[in-house]
Amino acid sequence: MDVNHFLISSLLERWRLETHTFHFPHGETTVTLKDVAILLGLPIDGDVVTGPTTVQDIFSTFHEYLGVIPPPTVIRGNSIRVTWLNTTFQQLPPNANNDVIAQYARAYILTLIGSILMPNTSVARVHVMYLLKLADLNVVRNYSWGSAVLACLYHCLDHGIHLRQENICGCMILLQCWAWEMITSIVPQLQPLSDQEVVDGDGFPVCRRWTNVTHRINSASISVTEFQLRFDQIRTRQFLWRSYIQPEVSRLIVVDIPPVSIATVPIIASRQ
Structure with missing residues (x-):
């Protein structure tokens, strides 16, 4: 899958170090463990990927x-x-x-x-x-490889913002597919996978549905300026807050998502 660097650059402009979220006119959002499990099919619940970083020989x-x-x-x-x-x-x-x-x-x-x-x-x-x-x-x-991939992506986005790097490390395919799944105003049009293709496993991990070029229609390149404009003008209904519930996507998810990807937390508000 080719990475659209114009899209990645436009997203990076909206990344905030303090919250590890992307800021859009309608609110904040970010890539989560649930996204990693669905888009990449990686385990998100398990042993921590950690250990020595050097070897003697x-x-x-x-x-x-x-x-x-x-x-x-x-x-x-x-x-x-x-x-x-x-x-x-x-x-x-x-x-x-x-x-x-x-x-x-x-x-x-x-x-x-x-x-x-x-x-x-x-x-x-x-x-x-x-x-x-x-x-x-x-x-x-x-091992919880999904957690490691997400942590690496957050670190790379932080590093890219801080140092103004030309190249950003981390799983850009995850970030790109997440944006396509969430923001309807930038998504390339796709023909739905056939029932047989779903049975054959062509739809999971869900990132796979974006790799088959025979399913793409009018996937012309969009400039950085155009992405910036679309993000500035994004409307609430153009962002899918309840992701992966659309029938064409939910039928592709063939695994149970561990509850570790969901948390109930208090909302903290402050007066200016």
Whole structure:
């Protein structure tokens, strides 16, 4: 999926560090754990993704978990080039045993983390600390990867606002699909997926419904100025406060969303 940088830039202008929300004329809103679970299909309830950020011997670490020793040219500090992972683990060899399959699975997940889910500003390298969490593939699903992705996105948006960076790190696909699902005035028109496509799994995670170009109609590019104007003129009915309840979207959601994504909190108001 191509990222619309005009859209991302226009959203970034409305991000506020103090509240971690986007400010629009009708109120504040933000990406939540529920959005991550539905749009990306990642677990949002589980063990925290945390641990050491350095290793004593990075080459031995890669040999242990990936079965190969990368050349020094693709290593910088505690990170490795994503392109090297793509090239080295592009095709699973025939008659691969369980150990080799696990090594390729780790490399694939590491590539997803470094290029899509939690990329840095260059989208060129991924940190070895994530490989350590993939040591035992049987417990990988027990981690709250969705929480890590959302925390990374918040951090990247904060960092981008503070330093006025040209490139923003974090999961831009999540942010873009969230905007398309929520703000009707900027959404590309889509033909609904057929019942068979839904059965085949083409609609979940819900981000997938935006990746099939055969379903796009009149998806012409909109300039930053046009996005800014549409955000300035947005009306209450053009923002879907109760998201994912539309029939064309709700029928795509095939998992139960953990209650951890919902909280009841008091409203605090102050007089100026």
